[in-house]
Amino acid sequence: MQIYDLIIIGAGPAGITASVYAARKKLSFLVISLDIGGQAAWSGDIENYTGYQFITGPELAGKFEEHMRKYGIALKENEEALALKKSGEVISVKTNKADYQARSVIIASGKKSKELGIPGEKEFKNRGLTYCATCDGPLFAGKVVSVIGGGNSALDAALQLTKISRQVYIINNTGQLGGDEIMRQKVQAGGNVTILNNSQVVSVLGDKFVSAIKIKDSAGLKELAVQGVFVEIGLIPNVAFAGEVEKNERGEIKIDSRNRTNIPGIFAAGDVTDVQEKQIIIAAGEGSKAALSTFRYLARKEF
Amino acid sequence: MAKSVKVYSTPSCPWCIRAKQFLKENNIIFQDMDVSVDKQAADEMVQKSGQMGVPVLDIDGEIIVGFDKEKIKQSLGL
Numbered sequence: 001m002q003i004y005d006l007i008i009i010g011a012g013p014a015g016i017t018a019s020v021y022a023a024r025k026k027l028s029f030l031v032i033s034l035d036i037g038g039q040a041a042w043s044g045d046i047e048n049y050t051g052y053q054f055i056t057g058p059e060l061a062g063k064f065e066e067h068m069r070k071y072g073i074a075l076k077e078n079e080e081a082l083a084l085k086k087s088g089e090v091i092s093v094k095t096n097k098a099d100y101q102a103r104s105v106i107i108a109s110g111k112k113s114k115e116l117g118i119p120g121e122k123e124f125k126n127r128g129l130t131y132c133a134t135c136d137g138p139l140f141a142g143k144v145v146s147v148i149g150g151g152n153s154a155l156d157a158a159l160q161l162t163k164i165s166r167q168v169y170i171i172n173n174t175g176q177l178g179g180d181e182i183m184r185q186k187v188q189a190g191g192n193v194t195i196l197n198n199s200q201v202v203s204v205l206g207d208k209f210v211s212a213i214k215i216k217d218s219a220g221l222k223e224l225a226v227q228g229v230f231v232e233i234g235l236i237p238n239v240a241f242a243g244e245v246e247k248n249e250r251g252e253i254k255i256d257s258r259n260r261t262n263i264p265g266i267f268a269a270g271d272v273t274d275v276q277e278k279q280i281i282i283a284a285g286e287g288s289k290a291a292l293s294t295f296r297y298l299a300r301k302e303f
Numbered sequence: 304m305a306k307s308v309k310v311y312s313t314p315s316c317p318w319c320i321r322a323k324q325f326l327k328e329n330n331i332i333f334q335d336m337d338v339s340v341d342k343q344a345a346d347e348m349v350q351k352s353g354q355m356g357v358p359v360l361d362i363d364g365e366i367i368v369g370f371d372k373e374k375i376k377q378s379l380g381l
Binding site for chain 1: 316
């Protein structure tokens with residue numbers, strides 16, 4: 001079996017940037033990923049990626065992909081890493097399609113949407129309940145919808161929906177909304193937004209499609225008639241395959257300032273790591289750092 | 304004869320963009336139904352697929368939900 005210099009797991013901003021750097025260092029490497037663009041591809045409007053005063057998530061992700069493809073990178077798309085194991089100096093990566101070996105690995109597998117875990121969630125997924133306002137929002141034109149969550153991603157979803165839907169309810173389980181002040185102001189300026197704080201969604205109701213949600217607040221239980229439920233309650237890291245790599249209490253991979261994990265030769269970058277801030281520009285920067293650290297590691301080992 | 308292909312999509316959904324890109328790369332002619340502006344197309348999509356997620360492909364009456372590359376290939380004989 002061919003032993004690559006490097007395998008990059010994930011093709012979001014971190015993985016793609018790592019791949020561009022690895023290509024420029026002429027490493028022999030593979031990129032394995034379920035999707036391209038990661039969470040960036042699902043973002044709405046982006047106004048804080050330097051160089052672009054305004055760009056949409058899909059557009060920015062498209063530019064990342066274009067940049068990566070320019071280098072003719074070996075990309076294993078729609079492939080999911082299932083296990084990662086180091087024995088001796090060789091790291092094996094098992095996916096749902098094949099087995100690969102490399103001398104180093106960069107984990108840039110990012111995060112995925114957290115689910116509510118309440119009755120009705122699975123039954124009504126794509127039947128009014130969705131995790132992607134950017135994708136499915138337009139189908140709720142003129143309808144009454146709810147956004148579950150209170151952070152920046154919930155505010156981003158709500159902001160997209162205020163322009164499309166008739167009425168937007170934000171169901172937030174804490175005392176006040178989180179996220180950036182500028183986002184809160186924009187959402188509240190929407191006019192058709194009602195914020196329900198200290199409220200928890202306990203079930204999703206409907207027949208063929210969503211017709212209501214059941215909410216619990218200090219006054220007790222009540223039903224709110226909505227046709228759309230946008231779940232934006234945060235994210236969990238994609239680390240199921242990385243059993244032996246050390247993580248923090250949130251399940252994020254612990255790295256040092258050079259993107260090294262507890263296992264020599266295994267590096268990590270982007271939202272999957274314990275780096276405090278989760279931003280596209282930071283993930284991209286971390287991907288570059290991880291690739292350069294990997295290059296140093298390989299050079300020092302004289303593989 | 305070539306199969307009739309319809310893609311129900313929104314302009315902002317990454318999987319829709321990829322699905323359409325995939326069809327173009329394979330020289331498949333398709334009808335692009337933008338459900339974000341075409342209410343009738345949106346209703347048609349929901350009725351045909353029984354769900355509200357995009358993209359939905361209608362390949363000669365066979366309904367494929369999501370960008371399922373393998374299914375699309377199979378259906379089009381690629």
